[in-house]
Amino acid sequence: MNKIGFIGAGNMGLPMIAGASRVFGTESILFTSKSDGRKEAVHQKTGVLYTEDNKSLAEACKYIVLAVKPQFFGEVYQDIKESLTKEHIIISIAAGITIDSIKQALGEQVRVIRSMPNTPALVGEGMSALCFSKDEYTTVEKELIDMFFLSFGKYEIVDENLMNSIVCASGSSPAYVYMFIEALADSAVKYGIPREKAYKLTAQAVLGAARMVLETGEHPGSLKDKVCSPGGTTIAAVEALEEYGFRNAIMKATDACYEKAVSLNK
Ligand SMILES: NC(=O)C1=CN([C@@H]2O[C@H](COP(=O)(O)OP(=O)(O)OC[C@H]3O[C@@H](n4cnc5c(N)ncnc54)[C@H](O)[C@@H]3O)[C@@H](O)[C@H]2O)C=CC1
Numbered sequence: 001m002n003k004i005g006f007i008g009a010g011n012m013g014l015p016m017i018a019g020a021s022r023v024f025g026t027e028s029i030l031f032t033s034k035s036d037g038r039k040e041a042v043h044q045k046t047g048v049l050y051t052e053d054n055k056s057l058a059e060a061c062k063y064i065v066l067a068v069k070p071q072f073f074g075e076v077y078q079d080i081k082e083s084l085t086k087e088h089i090i091i092s093i094a095a096g097i098t099i100d101s102i103k104q105a106l107g108e109q110v111r112v113i114r115s116m117p118n119t120p121a122l123v124g125e126g127m128s129a130l131c132f133s134k135d136e137y138t139t140v141e142k143e144l145i146d147m148f149f150l151s152f153g154k155y156e157i158v159d160e161n162l163m164n165s166i167v168c169a170s171g172s173s174p175a176y177v178y179m180f181i182e183a184l185a186d187s188a189v190k191y192g193i194p195r196e197k198a199y200k201l202t203a204q205a206v207l208g209a210a211r212m213v214l215e216t217g218e219h220p221g222s223l224k225d226k227v228c229s230p231g232g233t234t235i236a237a238v239e240a241l242e243e244y245g246f247r248n249a250i251m252k253a254t255d256a257c258y259e260k261a262v263s264l265n266k
């Protein structure tokens with residue numbers, strides 16, 4: 001009964017299944033998915049077994065990760081509602097969906113953890129945020145939740161009122177970073193660098209810059225200043241980025257992301 005079950009094994013479910021099965025063992029994890037092809041593919045990749053339907057998964061697992069798109073929550077609620085007891089812990093990874101709305105649908109007795117992971121979980125570098133419903137959780141349950149989120153990266157516990165902002169900061173943001181790397185690599189190719197080398201050069205620059213922020217604790221602006229030699233190449237590039245609204249574009253993207261996250265709970 002202490003198994004962890006995933007409903008949905010897509011772009012976000014799969015990396016979490018892979019991480020959790022490495023730490024807890026494949027026999028402790030189950031998943032379901034809508035398509036048989038996807039079930040077989042995820043089983044082949046991870047060695048984790050699947051159940052035929054969501055109801056059987058809810059009956060076999062104490063921890064149930066809701067890893068489907070917010071639009072499909074309604075049908076999943078119908079599938080599992082009758083099987084849930086106060087022993088179950090629901091872990092939602094959906095953007096926008098609140099703890100209150102999940103409890104309203106599944107019953108007040110059900111404990112709910114709302115989280116926001118991201119796809120770098122696939123390489124063990126995920127960043128998740130999570131918040132717990134105001135219910136009681138035992139030390140053993142909290143330890144399992146800790147091990148679970150550490151199995152595919154790092155995590156922070158936050159107040160639920162920050163969760164929509166976190167979608168923008170770390171849930172969706174890998175997409176913007178990939179766009180940045182893609183554009184930078186295209187520019188490198190334009191200037192004659194072979195494409196494979198272009199991806200290696202630009203992605204490693206992003207990885208190194210991210211580690212500088214995390215490991216030196218220095219302000220990003222100060223780290224930027226150290227790259228900008230007086231009268232040099234970088235400050236010329238920075239001027240062009242400012243002219244084209246680079247930082248403003250990111251802030252406007254965050255506004256759009258936040259508004260969308262809020263709308264998903266309706
Ligand atoms: N993709 C990402 O970067 C992130 C996604 N999320 C959240 O993760 C959730 C899933 O997103 P993705 O993995 O990207 O979607 P996806 O479309 O790649 O995967 C969803 C999976 O759920 C399955 N599914 C749909 N309805 C089902 C049902 N009734 N029963 C069982 N399985 C069902 C689909 O077959 C599919 O394999 C969303 O709520 C999203 O907000 C959170 C953080 C990051």
Ligand SMILES: O=C(O)[C@@H]1CCC=N1
Nearest residue numbers: 094095167171172173
């Ligand atoms: O685009 C989405 O809705 C999901 C949530 C965070 C990343 N992907």
